[in-house]
Amino acid sequence: MHSATYRLNAVATMAFTGLLALCLAVSVTELAHKANPEASLKMHGVHHFKPLGGNDEAVLSFQMKGDLSSCFSWNTKQLFAYIKIVYETERHVRNEVTVWDKVMTSTEEARIEEAFLSKYALVDNGSDLRGRDVNLTLAWNVMPYIGALYFGEKVFAAKMPSEYMSDGRQG
Amino acid sequence: MDLKGQQLCEALATYLILFSAIVAFLFGIGTQSLRNLFCVYGAGVGLTCLVIIPNWPFYNRNPMKWLPRSLKKD
Numbered sequence: 001m002h003s004a005t006y007r008l009n010a011v012a013t014m015a016f017t018g019l020l021a022l023c024l025a026v027s028v029t030e031l032a033h034k035a036n037p038e039a040s041l042k043m044h045g046v047h048h049f050k051p052l053g054g055n056d057e058a059v060l061s062f063q064m065k066g067d068l069s070s071c072f073s074w075n076t077k078q079l080f081a082y083i084k085i086v087y088e089t090e091r092h093v094r095n096e097v098t099v100w101d102k103v104m105t106s107t108e109e110a111r112i113e114e115a116f117l118s119k120y121a122l123v124d125n126g127s128d129l130r131g132r133d134v135n136l137t138l139a140w141n142v143m144p145y146i147g148a149l150y151f152g153e154k155v156f157a158a159k160m161p162s163e164y165m166s167d168g169r170q171g
Numbered sequence: 172m173d174l175k176g177q178q179l180c181e182a183l184a185t186y187l188i189l190f191s192a193i194v195a196f197l198f199g200i201g202t203q204s205l206r207n208l209f210c211v212y213g214a215g216v217g218l219t220c221l222v223i224i225p226n227w228p229f230y231n232r233n234p235m236k237w238l239p240r241s242l243k244k245d
Contacts, residue, residue, distance in 0.1 A: 001172065001176075001180045001181050002177060004224050007180065007184070007223050008220070010184055010223075011216070011219055011220055014184055014219075015188060015216040018188045018189070018191070018212070018216075021192060022208065022212060025196055026199075026205065026208070074199075074203040145205055
């Protein structure tokens with residue numbers, strides 16, 4: 001502490017240590033945050049379901065009524081919500097296909113009550129989707145400003161049509 | 172800055188930063204805003220710099236007493 005530059009150095013070091021401690025403390029508050037996300041999701045329709053080059057391809061739409069706004073805490077930057085179709089076939093034990101996603105940056109955006117078309121096609125690795133029981137999984141990542149990202153999900157059952165079809169609106 | 176002043180300076184720096192961090196955290200939680208938290212902490216650090224870095228008169232209240240210079244040459 002004998003010179004101004006030494007004191008500047010000391011204050012800077014202490015300030016950064018304090019900053020680190022603050023960041024740690026902020027990320028720990030996330031543990032106390034109780035979220036109560038609600039959602040119901042069902043398959044609204046299948047608009048296109050055809051094999052393409054040996055792989056089944058489907059365009060789906062969903063009916064969703066959900067409120068993920070309680071996932072937001074003071075340390076939440078945004079939610080990344082997505083719908084994945086999870087199923088099992090004889091050839092492949094574990095299949096997960098993401099067909100829709102959304103970045104939610106506010107609590108208003110985290111409330112959804114609408115029917116919408118999938119953003120990405122459901123493409124099977126093979127042609128085993130006809131009549132298949134699938135899980136519609138609504139999953140979300142809670143992305144904080146500081147600290148660890150974490151996941152949540154809700155699973156809903158659905159069934160693919162037993163025959164190939166197209167309603168003429170897609171593909 | 173004398174030796175007592177340096178001791179005081181170091182203690183002041185530590186407690187001011189600690190105090191700023193605690194106040195900033197509580198204010199941030201209270202207003203549910205990370206922006207407020209870091210603004211308050213930044214202000215606290217700025218204030219600490221003002222108190223610590225210049226050689227204020229109150230750091231020089233205990234000047235060192237040096238031994239008288241020996242006149243004898245060896």
